[in-house]
Amino acid sequence: MRMLLxxxxxxxxxxxxxxxxxxxxxxxxxxxxxxxxxxxxxxxNGCRTGYLFFDLADPSDLPVISEPFFxxxxxxxxxxxxxxxxxxxxxxxxxxR
Numbered sequence: 001m002r003m004l005l006x007x008x009x010x011x012x013x014x015x016x017x018x019x020x021x022x023x024x025x026x027x028x029x030x031x032x033x034x035x036x037x038x039x040x041x042x043x044x045n046g047c048r049t050g051y052l053f054f055d056l057a058d059p060s061d062l063p064v065i066s067e068p069f070f071x072x073x074x075x076x077x078x079x080x081x082x083x084x085x086x087x088x089x090x091x092x093x094x095x096x097r
Contacts, residue, residue, distance in 0.1 A: 004082040005034075005065070007050040010074035014048050017073055026072045034065065053082060 017023035027050070031039060034054040041050045056062075062079070069075040083091065 001056050002037075002082050002084070002087075003054055003056045004078075004080045005050075005052040005054065006078040006080075007052070007069050007073075008044065008076040008078075009048040009050075009069075010076075011047055013072075013074035022072060026068050029068065030065070 014023055017026065030052070034052055036052040036054040038053045039050065041048070043049060066077055069077055
């Protein structure tokens with residue numbers, strides 16, 4: 001299932017990760033593992049924030065995905081199922097039946 005993962009990083013923890021050189025390592029490892037179809041990075045509510053759209057094959061993968069962000073960046077994570085435009089069209093057309 002396509003998922004949106006929002007990673008909102010604690011500023012102090014991510015500042016330290018930058019100083020230690022681990023922020024890039026954490027992100028590269030996540031991108032390698034998730035192979036997202038899209039990844040965007042910005043600032044939201046004063047925090048470094050990433051949006052990753054990826055396929056979640058098995059919910060048991062959530063701890064493996066989440067813990068590096070929790071432990072290394074003191075991040076807040078938000079997961080949400082997501083659709084592309086074709087999937088939305090398909091879902092909406094099913095409503096008309």
